[in-house]
Amino acid sequence: MSSIGHDEWVRRGRVAVRLDELLEDSGRLLDFEYSDEDIDSLRKQMELYKPPSPASSLSDELGALVPSSPDKPPLSPASSFLSDAIERPTKRRRISVDYSSLSEQEDDDDDEEEERPLAAARVTRPTRTSAGKNRNGGRPRSGKQKTSMKAKAHTAPANIPPPTAEEREEMRPTNGVNGHDAKVKVEDKMDERQLSRLATGVTVDDAGPASAAPTGKQEKMAYVELRKGVIQVVAVENDRQPRSSVILTGLKTLFQKQLPKMPREYIARLVYDTNSKCLAIIKRGYKVVGGICYRPFPHRGFAEIVFFATASIDQVKGYGGMLMDHFKAHIRKTYPDMMYFLTYADNYAVGYFRKQGFSKEITLDRAVWAGYIKDYEGGTIMQCKMLPKVDYLSWRETTAQQREAVLNKIREKSKSHIVYDGLPQFQEGMPEGVTVDPKDVPGLRESGWTPSMQTTRPVRPTGRGAEHTAMEKLLSDLKNHSSAWPFQTPVNAQEVPDYYDVITHPMDFSTMEHKLETNQYTDTDAFLDDAQLIYDNCRIYNPEDTVYHKCAIRLEKYMREQMKVYGLVRSSKVKREREE
Template structure:
């Protein structure tokens, strides 16, 4: 159970409550807004308290708070501004967002944002949020599906939201039908449905009893006598696939044994590392040099990481796995930089060399070895 699922269980048990509040003059609303003001004042020390109060109690601003029992304590909240009767009527600007300092990094932030999206859509008819995030908050907002790419038409927000020096403008579209208040529940149902379909066509979920063959002094056991192997689709031809190709290396024609495969992959990697264009790819991209890289590339790869995996002799069991990491490195470069950028053109030259060696070394062909050459 993930952290948000645990918070949902607490909500069902009455320990937590998400509330949508405005300055409507009600005593309870005023009490919750004051509690939220205290959270913002402690978590946002550089923000003047008078400014926080003015925005919280200004009636175009709406707030979503999480209240914890016992004690009816406000432990976090988000305040956003709406623009009714204007071209920005479907837009909300997040002004403040904070969770009590002792409860941060425990999933409350994600739960709070999901409730805010739910209420913003259901109560205010909003379709998107914009916010200026400071450097410390960009990571949080990125995890909540906010992006730096602003797709809203400029006339729908320019002149309405406030500009802040040093902040990063970020956007989040609010889906018209996603169940934000029960996101883990939706994912759980989808996972169960997918697993149910997979079980219809595979036997991977079947658990067989352990083997007594060697306890009874038996010798080598043919693969096809292992329970479940044949049922899973194994055939003698597939099991002998490694014998259908050979490797040309160092003037010799070699069988693809474990040692020969390792030596061949090491040769491929060394060629790539010595290539004239290899410098940008020898080590992981530095987040200090490229701050937004890891918000765009979620599965990075580089030649240094491939070398560590190869040295472990536990990761690259097949040539396809090795080639897949090389492809990932080049594809990431294309995704981040674009197809005409000099970095990608350099990566493309590495890629062409890599597959040139593969095609000339795998005999009689890549297809015979079951190796797929991905296209960029």
């Protein structure tokens, strides 16, 4: 785990869980020789991601002219249409003249043509720049160089002859490096006040608001590509026009690839439905890399988001958030009176929708939407309400300006830049047992201190030692596990009316978190018993063939593994008795 990092380890865990689910659904969990397109694609996602090299303009122009080959493997579909960004290793393109039409293999080839790093097509030539730098002074390119005999321009010569005497004379340094004057960067000088403050570990922020202004947030790649025209966001519906048919077909293929558990015929029927509307992210040649399919109900004041997906390779660029912003702006422009969105999110997509302003709390009257949207088993219904005064295409700039204004006000009243000399009474060589009146401490009154704040009462110990920290870490790991989604909050009695008739001692992770924060756990046994109670309740209420029962088994096994990691053991083999 230390070699790949925690985030990569968690991502691979999600992919492994999804693999088990697909194999279990097909009844081949123990058939290690079994494989299909979905299984192979998920296994490819277990490979470590290699960052692509920067692309050149020449490669971009050549990439538009060279078709992809059908003998390349298909892209890996995501474990869920909005799961965490899944990265893939760098691939290279092979030149081919096979133009197959409208097949899924061609779509996979086109995806790979778009997603491969264009910088891999550059011709490497020996230069006189320093090691580790390219001609433009940037970072060295990553990835393997092509060694195929078909691409001789990419292969360095096997033997390089030694330089001649004239060449050695030209290479001899004169007044610099290789005949060029060496340029030395001169750093700005700092005054004594800044040096002394840096030496004491205090931030230099008293030069005014301008000097302490935070650096601007880096613009996401999705907005950079949108601004440069690499991608476009277009609205499309089934109006029987050739352009619309091409884009809708691309959306259908994308949804089918990113939603492997959804019936392919069902996706095609909804995408081509004349009542459905779509918003697509397209590249050159109407190549669809993201999209949203929704069904508006203008007379009811809401819209149902049916499908939402982006290509796996582009999820790290921020396509999902950018598409949702454009979707909200498009709805406001097209349907001014429509203020609500409803959608059924799978367990991997709840976090994404929450970031986009969706909530599990449905405030829209049930009579408005009940019977109009389709219920999906295993999904979570979520709602988003738009704000009338928010411009969803420029909300990032607005919030950045508001944040800067707040920080400027804080700097006007902040005294954190003032550094006082240490108290001489506690300097080395002074007698021990000396007391100082708080009123004589420089800067204490200016910070807002008053004599009424002084107290001699002993501080009550919080009891948060190493054991408490270990319980916090274990609870955090359990909550973030991919199988923990059924146990995050208490069971809703309205959705499951007979649950509390069967389960007399309910428990969930939010309740455990509250008890842990308020120091209600006297020992580790009480904490572990509550966690075990969650799994026992789930197995009592749910049959063995349900997804909830399987999640409880996986999570219990994971908890026992993490207990060994954090050194949490029961002090007694006898469980504490629960009240009947």
